[in-house]
Structure formats: C-alpha cells, structure tokens
Amino acid sequence: MRNEPVVQIESLVKRYGDKTAVDGLDLVAGAGITAVLGPNGAGKTTTIETCEGYRKPDSGTVRVLGLDPLRQAEALRPRIGVMLQSGGVYSGARADEMLRHVAKLHADPLDVDALIERLGLGSCGRTTYRRLSGGQQQRLALAMAVVGRPELVFLDEPTAGLDPQARRATWDLVRDLRRDGVHAILTTHHMDEAEQLADDVAIIDAGKVIAQGSPDALCRGGAENTLRFTGRPGLDVASLLKALPPDSAAAELTPGAYRVSGTVDPQLLATVTSWCAQHGVMPEKISVERHTLEDVFLELTGKELRG
Numbered sequence: 001m002r003n004e005p006v007v008q009i010e011s012l013v014k015r016y017g018d019k020t021a022v023d024g025l026d027l028v029a030g031a032g033i034t035a036v037l038g039p040n041g042a043g044k045t046t047t048i049e050t051c052e053g054y055r056k057p058d059s060g061t062v063r064v065l066g067l068d069p070l071r072q073a074e075a076l077r078p079r080i081g082v083m084l085q086s087g088g089v090y091s092g093a094r095a096d097e098m099l100r101h102v103a104k105l106h107a108d109p110l111d112v113d114a115l116i117e118r119l120g121l122g123s124c125g126r127t128t129y130r131r132l133s134g135g136q137q138q139r140l141a142l143a144m145a146v147v148g149r150p151e152l153v154f155l156d157e158p159t160a161g162l163d164p165q166a167r168r169a170t171w172d173l174v175r176d177l178r179r180d181g182v183h184a185i186l187t188t189h190h191m192d193e194a195e196q197l198a199d200d201v202a203i204i205d206a207g208k209v210i211a212q213g214s215p216d217a218l219c220r221g222g223a224e225n226t227l228r229f230t231g232r233p234g235l236d237v238a239s240l241l242k243a244l245p246p247d248s249a250a251a252e253l254t255p256g257a258y259r260v261s262g263t264v265d266p267q268l269l270a271t272v273t274s275w276c277a278q279h280g281v282m283p284e285k286i287s288v289e290r291h292t293l294e295d296v297f298l299e300l301t302g303k304e305l306r307g
C-alpha cells in the first residue's frame, strides 16, 4: 500500500454559472476504498469528474496518484479506471467485443472470460450494448473500468438498479480488487454499500466535506446511541435521568416503554440496570441500538439519501 494519498483535493471550487457546485472542498483519500456519500446535488459527481480530468476546477488543487488530472492526463489515464454511466459507449457493439477491445488497450489486463463469468455477463456476450438490460449495462461498465487492472478505480453508483444477486457479485469483485491492492473512490446512495465496502467514508453536503472517517468511527463519534427497555409503566424518569451522565436523555415513550439516549456504553448500561435494581424494577427487553451510517448521515445533513 502507498504512503502518498491516492486522491488529494485542496480548496476545490467549481461553479456552473451562478451555481457553486463545489465550495472549497478538501478531501484526502488514502489506500483502500473511500466512499463518497451525499444528498442529491451535493457536488459528488462534479468532484469525481474533476479527479477524472473531465472538469476544470475554478480554483483549488486536485492530485490523483500524485498527478494533476488535467496537465498530466496522459500519465494518469492508464493508471485509473473510470466506470462511466451508460454514456461514451457505442451502442451497436457487442458486450464481449467491447470488453475485449478495452482489455487490449492495456498491458496486463484481467482475464476477460473470467471477468464476464464473474459478473454474470456470460449469457449476454453476443448481445449488442443497446439491447442489454440496465443492470447488464451497469455490470459491463464496471468490467470495462477494471479490466485494465487500474491502480485506482472510480465507481459511480456501481450497484444502482442491480438486483440483490448482481449487487453481491459486484461487491465481491470490488473486495477482490481491494485485496489485489486496487484503490477505489466509490459514490453511492446505499449506506449498506458504504458500510460493507468502505475503509473510509466522506460525507459531502453543499459542496464541502462535512465529515470523514471509517464507518465505525463515524457511527461511534457522530451520533448518540439508544438504549431501550420495558418495565412497569410510570417509572420516575426524572430520578433515572439524575443517575445518568449529563449528556443523556430518558423518556417513557409509551406506557412501560423507556428510551435512554446519550453515550451508550457499558457504564451507562450498568447505571440503568442498577437504578432499576434500586427501584425494584425488572427491566425487560433491554436493547442497545447502534446508530447506522444512515442515522449519522441524516443527523449531519438533515436529508435522506436517495433510495
């Protein structure tokens, strides 16, 4: 694995007319898989396309594998893989021909037949691109992005519209690539995808990175967790609250159903059960809910991810 960042973006600004799509964005992506999450219009695609050399920044610097994607495009292109969304493909060509053609452009391509098999494209090799289903086009785009064994691959919503089986095949392939030392920048609207695949997650909102960290660190640090228990209705919640650390909250949601939120750690669990013991309460159905990336995202951006 490399020491130099895979992608390094400093103070990136990109405007379209009056619209500031990217607003002084800083991002350092290290080795492995970095997921870029953000609500619609947050500036993800613009940022990624700038890294791929398709867009010129208004200001700021972008380095990909240490290179400037515009001025050093020739040196960079063979080292990266880009998963294009349907565009840029001649729709009359056969799927297998297209993949073989792309493979020949590279010095040490992956085995095309194995890749076709892997992504479940075996049955559609002789089909022209325009006749492939949306999901098949998606998988072919992924195959074309990775067949040249790039050092870094940009995956723009790689599983959008795929059925669960194709989704899992895609995840397995991305994991295998990672194991082989391929780095990836992944945009996705699927939190479970980021949780499954990413070493690092950057959350973008309104053209800026507003949080970054491993899925675990974001879930632990960014949000409070919740402890729920049931017991006799009408417990003295104010007394329970007094026993808890200052950042906690406690409420009886429906008669006999209690919720405690705050920093839910083993100590807090012990405090709640010991308070119950002191008050002759047998807490039942105790559960601790760990916040998901989805919760963190919602708290930080106030927005739901597109489904």
Ligand SMILES: Nc1ncnc2c1ncn2[C@@H]1O[C@H](COP(=O)(O)OP(=O)(O)OP(=O)(O)O)[C@@H](O)[C@H]1O
Residues within 6 Å of the ligand: 016, 019, 020, 021, 022, 038, 039, 040, 041, 042, 043, 044, 045, 046, 047
């Ligand atoms: N070519 C363009 N001309 C004008 N405005 C644009 C253009 N491309 C993007 N925008 C605007 O810039 C903002 C950021 O768009 P961008 O596509 O980068 O966001 P995104 O996070 O990728 O969104 P999505 O999740 O919907 O793909 C949006 O408000 C969008 O409407």
